[in-house]
Amino acid sequence: MALRSPAIRNLLGPHTSISPLRQFQRRWAQVHDVRFVATHQLNNVVERYKDKLSQKAKQEGHSSIASLKEAYQDKIQSVRAADAVETPHPEPLSTSSQSNPGNPRPASSSSTSQPESHHASSPPKSSAPGIKPLSAYLDIPKILTLPQKEIETLWRLRHAPNPNSVCATIPLETYNRLVSTARQNPQFILPLPREIETPASDGERSADNPPTKSSIAAEIHFLQWGFHPPSSTPTSPPTSPDFRTQNTHTSTVIFTHLGAYKLHGAYAQPHTIITHHLDLADEKGLVLMNGTVVPDKGVSLDEAKLLIMWLQRFYDWGVDGSEGGKKGEMLRMFSRGDVAGFKVEDLVEEVERI
Numbered sequence: 001m002a003l004r005s006p007a008i009r010n011l012l013g014p015h016t017s018i019s020p021l022r023q024f025q026r027r028w029a030q031v032h033d034v035r036f037v038a039t040h041q042l043n044n045v046v047e048r049y050k051d052k053l054s055q056k057a058k059q060e061g062h063s064s065i066a067s068l069k070e071a072y073q074d075k076i077q078s079v080r081a082a083d084a085v086e087t088p089h090p091e092p093l094s095t096s097s098q099s100n101p102g103n104p105r106p107a108s109s110s111s112t113s114q115p116e117s118h119h120a121s122s123p124p125k126s127s128a129p130g131i132k133p134l135s136a137y138l139d140i141p142k143i144l145t146l147p148q149k150e151i152e153t154l155w156r157l158r159h160a161p162n163p164n165s166v167c168a169t170i171p172l173e174t175y176n177r178l179v180s181t182a183r184q185n186p187q188f189i190l191p192l193p194r195e196i197e198t199p200a201s202d203g204e205r206s207a208d209n210p211p212t213k214s215s216i217a218a219e220i221h222f223l224q225w226g227f228h229p230p231s232s233t234p235t236s237p238p239t240s241p242d243f244r245t246q247n248t249h250t251s252t253v254i255f256t257h258l259g260a261y262k263l264h265g266a267y268a269q270p271h272t273i274i275t276h277h278l279d280l281a282d283e284k285g286l287v288l289m290n291g292t293v294v295p296d297k298g299v300s301l302d303e304a305k306l307l308i309m310w311l312q313r314f315y316d317w318g319v320d321g322s323e324g325g326k327k328g329e330m331l332r333m334f335s336r337g338d339v340a341g342f343k344v345e346d347l348v349e350e351v352e353r354i
Helices: 019-028 037-048 050-059 065-071 073-083 148-159 172-184 258-267 301-315 325-335 344-353
Strands: 165-171 187-199 212-228 250-257 272-277 286-293
Touching (some): 065 073, 148 286, 165 172, 172 212, 272 301
Antiparallel strands (some): 212 250, 250 272
16 A cells, blocks of 8 residues: 655554455445444444333432433443553663664664663653653653664664554654644544444345355544643754744544444543654654554554554645645544535545545
8 A cells, every 4th residue: 555655654664564454455445335333332232221221210210311320420430430541651761881783772882872761760751641751762862863764763663572562753844734634623533444244135145155244344433633732842942033943742643443432432442542752853853653552452553553544644635735635625524513525435435545
């Protein structure tokens, strides 16, 4: 799957393959009945417990299930908060000052010295709760002495040991285009192909054919941008009175199954979280992105990478904005709640063109 822009090509390493998803592509293109699989499961759960909830409401003197839910609202909120878990992040690299040819980390030298981690007794803090600053992964003063190519290599090596980690280096101008679109359209949905079993029609059923058949459906994922205060101050003093730092914020994008978001709202557990660090933006013109795919959430690392690449294609409209086209219009329709104009079938077709 070719990308016009090289901005997030570092997302996929040289040995990464997404061929299991590609085999769905042509078959998926023929699907016209787009299914919100998780949403159907949600409806089944509600119906399954409707009678028990009604009985519980009568026993406690409530007129309806809604009244029962309102009475237990505080307890529901406390249970949800207790169930929330912090997304794991890779631990900082240990300090290394000796050259080791057998170690995949760069050898110690004046241009490729290994960044030192902070002491465990005083871990770096981010101004946004739950978000690790860039200094938790790299020694920023040392990194700033390196050329861009070595920074990109170090960043990939920093996350290579974690099988659930994703990372990329993004040119500042590309990131600024993404953010410009994201501030106007902070929420969107993206599809992933899923093979599901569906009942066979009467004409397809026979002694030789099974009662079900395989088909490809679109599993929908909800994404949301977040903007937080920067985790560090500018890395060098202003060189002129007109100096304006680019390190004005830290941004995150969370990906959640749409069905889970519809069921739990803000308490839905995301399956992938990515963070953009702007600490090097002023001096190196680079934004470092890293993220974690939460295990056992129904999304593989390759599928998460696919969602992130599609995110870039929908939010980066090119230098002059001419590449927005249908993608840009779909983002705007979704943001303004245009139910009549926004069609999931059109979204699937647009994704297939990428």
